[in-house]
Amino acid sequence: MDSCIFCKIVRGEIPSYKVYEDRDTLAFLDINPVNLGHVLVIPKKHFENFQDIPSNVLCEIINIIKKLTLSIIQSVQAKDYNIMLSNGKIAGQEVPHAHFHIIPRFEKDAFEVHFNSKKISSDEMKKIAESIRKELSKLPNKV
Numbered sequence: 001m002d003s004c005i006f007c008k009i010v011r012g013e014i015p016s017y018k019v020y021e022d023r024d025t026l027a028f029l030d031i032n033p034v035n036l037g038h039v040l041v042i043p044k045k046h047f048e049n050f051q052d053i054p055s056n057v058l059c060e061i062i063n064i065i066k067k068l069t070l071s072i073i074q075s076v077q078a079k080d081y082n083i084m085l086s087n088g089k090i091a092g093q094e095v096p097h098a099h100f101h102i103i104p105r106f107e108k109d110a111f112e113v114h115f116n117s118k119k120i121s122s123d124e125m126k127k128i129a130e131s132i133r134k135e136l137s138k139l140p141n142k143v
Contacts, residue, residue: 006097010044019071024057025064030101034111037076037104041065047098050087055142061100069102078104082113 008014010026019039020027030038041061047053053061069081084101086093103111120128 004046004095004097006040006042006095006099007046010042020064020068022064025061027064027068027102034101034103035076035078035106035109037072037078037102039068039072039102041068041100041102042097048096049093049098050085053098065100065102072102072104076104078106080105082111 005014009016009028016026016031017029018026019029020041024044025041026044027039027041030040041064043053043057043061045057047057050058065083069083073079073081082101082103082105084103085099087098105111
């Protein structure tokens with residue numbers, strides 16, 4: 001995707017503050033950070049969403065995220081962090097290139113993550129669980 005901002009960063013057409021790079025993955029500081037040390041981790045190849053990323057690439061990205069979180073929280077002296085991925089417009093994905101956020105957290109920072117929980121009946125929970133298990137059984141062992 002030629003107009004993808006993250007693809008342009010990968011190609012060096014747009015500057016970034018890189019913190020990690022290998023053959024398949026790039027991690028750089030978010031230019032609109034939630035907190036100091038907010039990093040985006042992307043596959044270098046363009047995949048629009050989470051489901052598009054091949055499992056082997058995804059596993060490597062997760063291993064890189066695991067390493068980066070330790071470095072980030074040490075560097076900015078944070079105690080905790082969020083790892084986030086928004087998949088699709090409804091979920092808040094603003095750049096159509098799969099990416100993970102590593103967001104260091106500080107006591108009383110302005111970032112709030114809250115879920116507006118719903119009450120669902122036991123019968124409905126059973127139906128949903130059954131439906132998910134049924135759909136899961138249709139998928140190949142490796143997705």
